[in-house]
Structures are given as C-alpha cells and as structure tokens.
Amino acid sequence: MDKNEVIPILKACPFCGDMPQIVFGGTFRVQCPDCGANGPPFPSIEGAAKRWNRRGSSDPMDGFA
Numbered sequence: 693m694d695k696n697e698v699i700p701i702l703k704a705c706p707f708c709g710d711m712p713q714i715v716f717g718g719t720f721r722v723q724c725p726d727c728g729a730n731g732p733p734f735p736s737i738e739g740a741a742k743r744w745n746r747r748g749s750s751d752p753m754d755g756f757a
Contacts, residue, residue: 699714699737700737700738700741700742700745701741702714702722702741702744702745703744703745703747705724705726705727705729706729706747707724707727707729708724708726708727708729710724710725710726710727712724712725712729712731712744713725714737714740714741718733719733719734719735719740720733720734720735720736720737720739720740721733721734721740722740722741722743722744731743731744
C-alpha cells in the first residue's frame with residue numbers, strides 16, 4: 693500500500709458489532725474477525741469498503757432528494 697493511500701473508514705459488523713478488517717486474496721473484501729461475515733469482493737480497497745458500508749434503510753424515501 694502506498695503511504696499516501698487513504699484507508700477507508702469501515703462501519704461495524706451488522707451481525708455482531710465487531711470492527712471489520714480489509715483482507716486481500718486476489719481481490720479486496722471486508723471481513724469480520726469475530727463472526728466471519730464477509731463483504732463482496734472488489735478490485736479496489738475503496739470499492740470493497742463502499743460495498744461493506746452500504747446498509748439497507750427502513751426509510752422508503754432514503755436516497756431520494
């Protein structure tokens with residue numbers, strides 16, 4: 693990782709509340725070290741973090757201006 697690369701902030705695991713980590717195995721993904729939950733793989737750290745941080749909302753108008 694380049695020293696100027698910014699590590700994205702990750703939301704806590706939605707299943708157990710532990711703090712996840714970014715792992716690399718050909719692609720990047722976010723994984724919870726406690727319960728083992730995994731986010732979808734992505735070619736970039738930023739993409740993996742965005743996918744992990746995306747959460748469903750109970751508000752049907754969420755995302756609309």
